[in-house]
Amino acid sequence: MKYKSQKVAYWFFALSMLLLVLQITYGFVMGFARIGFDNLHEFIPFNTARAVHTNLLVVWLLSGFMGAAYYIIPEEAQRELVSVKLAYVQLISLALVGVTAIVGFHFNIWEGRKFLEIPRPLDYLVVVNVLLFLGLILTTLFKGKRQTTTALVLSMGLLFAALLYLPGMLPFDSQVTDSFFRWWVVHLWVEGVWELIMGGILSFLLIKLTGVDREVIEKWLYVIVGLTFLSGVLGTGHHYYYIGVNKIWLIVGGIFSALEPLAFLAMALFAVNMYRKGEKKHPNKLALYWTLGAAIVSFVGAGLLGFAHTLPQTNIYTHGTLVTAMHGHLAFWGAYGMIVLAIISYSLPNMTGRKLYDSARGRMAFWLANIGMVGMTVAFGVAGVAQVYLERKFKMDFMLVQKEIAVHFVVLVLCATMFAVGITLYIIDFYKHGKPSDEALEIQE
């Protein structure tokens, strides 16, 4: 750690971990309900559990991205954050908005639009919160001694993520138009600007962990984010095949979304090659595990599994089935969950001064979480493919099919338990690092 103000990142990461635990808890509620144990239905019906699960995902990842920005931007810009106090105000308000939204979901207070369930009045508070965050980050960046490509790509990703929240707030009477513009937020976030954020964090980590020249890494960063937008923007069309808009999207969405794995492939090759090329072997092995893991698992989850059902000829059968949940889980985990855990693993020892770089617990956390998530993905995949054949091909009744595939959710819950153990070990490791301290400033990374 080079600047005192970087310590604020610790608390964003701590909030992230807390919300991740809650997200997993609500995931279990849904998993058990699918097996037939929906005993909590009175208090947490499935639609509440689902809204909490997905919104907590978004908020813990955003909190992680914000923490990453508070850690990375001062170091890249070579100056302290412009205001630490305001960063804490932003953290507390983020937590309050998030908690209020989640509590409201239990009392039927929501918008009922997938991923964007937060009610409208809270949307305005989200906007204020994000504006404060961006103000702090961008002012620090432009008042700094240098504006690196890594910092610019990361900041651009965060800025565009904020701007793209706005189409989701437009009111529409038509379900089709509503859905069309909802994807401007959801798709262009996760298959667009969030990849900029991921790329920025990945680039920072690779520079630090491998010692490869910044110019080389940042050049490839441009190529990767270029590929992301080239394929991802028009790739939005894969959400428009069957929602009631023109057939042109079958062609445009089909072609461009089929190209989307290229960006993830480039990211995986880039990370592995930089690691091989690098002469510096940073002692923080756990951060390296998570960094390379993120690049590789995102290619499998977001790239390959996304491609598996992106062509219109396939998607006509898989659209609206558990096949989407299969892709969604590994994609979010690989691309965004793991990159947040990577930057936490890298920055924690630097902020606290405790160099717990490599431990059996840390490695177990990595492998258990990953094997657990792959197992969950397989369970969703088998259930999804069975659902497609039985319901869409053989026209069996929805509920009969659900009974047939319930057994796969037993496997899912078992794998989710393994995943949860991995995350618990990760959080124990987080806790063992202790609190951030100014004394860490004097310690060489």
Next chain:
Amino acid sequence: MLSKKQARAFFLGGTLVTFLVFIGLTIFSFSKENDQTNRENLSADVVRGKEIWESNNCMGCHTILGEGAYYAPELTKVIDRLNIRYDGNGEEVIKSILMSPAPWQPSGRKMVAYGMTEQEASDVVAFFNWIGKIDLNGFDRVISPLAKEKINK
């Protein structure tokens, strides 16, 4: 060998071009002659039905137009499907489920008991009727046996 400047130009140029094409295609899709969203039949009761649909987060269990959660049945063409099963009384069945004060439990999986008024339930049915008439580029063929028969005729 690619320089950093060229890489940046690729990023900025590619982003700008694809974004402009995306905006162009959006305008094209919603232009009057290409619109297939069933906009002309968007009546006040359909809009009220959509509001009820959203304010109860029905998408948190069901899917519509293939979007939502996957815990409860797809509701595009639901009236067609229930008409087959209940001798043309699909709309009435839906209304009775929505107005029921006790949770509906098909095959043991519980639905929240919404206890809606007759008017609210009718609005939701109007919404489903409107959804059912959208041109879905063939998706209705997959999710509704009735639609399949109609198309084959």
